[in-house]
Amino acid sequence: MKIIVGSQNPAKLNAVKAVFPKATIEGIEVDTRVSSQPFSDEETLEGAINRAKESVKAEKGAMGIGLEGGVMEFEDGIYLCNWGSLVDTYGNVFTAGGARIPLPEEIKQGLEKGKELGDLMDEYTQKQGIRKKEGAIGIFTNQQVSRGAMFTHVVRLLRGQYEFLTKQTDG
Ligand SMILES: O=P(O)(O)OP(=O)(O)OP(=O)(O)OC[C@H]1O[C@@H](n2cnc3c(O)ncnc32)[C@H](O)[C@@H]1O
Numbered sequence: 001m002k003i004i005v006g007s008q009n010p011a012k013l014n015a016v017k018a019v020f021p022k023a024t025i026e027g028i029e030v031d032t033r034v035s036s037q038p039f040s041d042e043e044t045l046e047g048a049i050n051r052a053k054e055s056v057k058a059e060k061g062a063m064g065i066g067l068e069g070g071v072m073e074f075e076d077g078i079y080l081c082n083w084g085s086l087v088d089t090y091g092n093v094f095t096a097g098g099a100r101i102p103l104p105e106e107i108k109q110g111l112e113k114g115k116e117l118g119d120l121m122d123e124y125t126q127k128q129g130i131r132k133k134e135g136a137i138g139i140f141t142n143q144q145v146s147r148g149a150m151f152t153h154v155v156r157l158l159r160g161q162y163e164f165l166t167k168q169t170d171g
């Protein structure tokens with residue numbers, strides 16, 4: 001089985017590898033056709049679906065997976081949100097959402113100024129490439145749940161739905 005992932009971010013690629021250990025996995029750059037910092041569940045999910053649809057087009061017979069990170073405004077502040085999509089070789093589109101946690105006021109202010117969360121996290125932690133490592137979710141959960149672990153859960157939700165449908169249609 002071949003899976004094309006619409007990203008070259010190792011946190012995303014490793015999540016797909018963890019859930020599909022026997023598959024050949026390739027990450028490609030795709031146009032998400034949403035903002036580089038999605039600002040709602042809807043926009044983040046759309047980014048994930050666009051990534052998956054672009055990826056599946058890249059190679060005949062391969063499945064496509066798109067994982068997208070974003071933020072969403074809620075009554076009490078801004079939450080981190082994550083969405084994923086899997087498009088199989090028949091064109092079936094599966095979707096799944098990931099864990100949400102609120103972001104600190106300082107991060108919220110940076111986002112409202114138009115900065116990207118990835119850059120804000122590097123400033124906040126005085127480290128580089130947090131988005132490719134534990135992510136904001138890893139930092140703000142004291143490393144209890146890394147970005148990779150969170151995306152692994154999303155990909156597991158995608159794989160399970162795909163298998164469930166395949167079982168139904170294969171009898
Ligand atoms: O290369 P791609 O696949 O685009 O990976 P990315 O890290 O940019 O991730 P997304 O585009 O999915 O996320 C949109 C923005 O939100 C940031 N982001 C989302 N979740 C994050 C997290 O857990 N930690 C740090 N930055 C995060 C990310 O860096 C982007 O600026």
Ligand SMILES: [Mg+2]
Nearest residue numbers: 032036037069
């Ligand atoms: Mg990005």
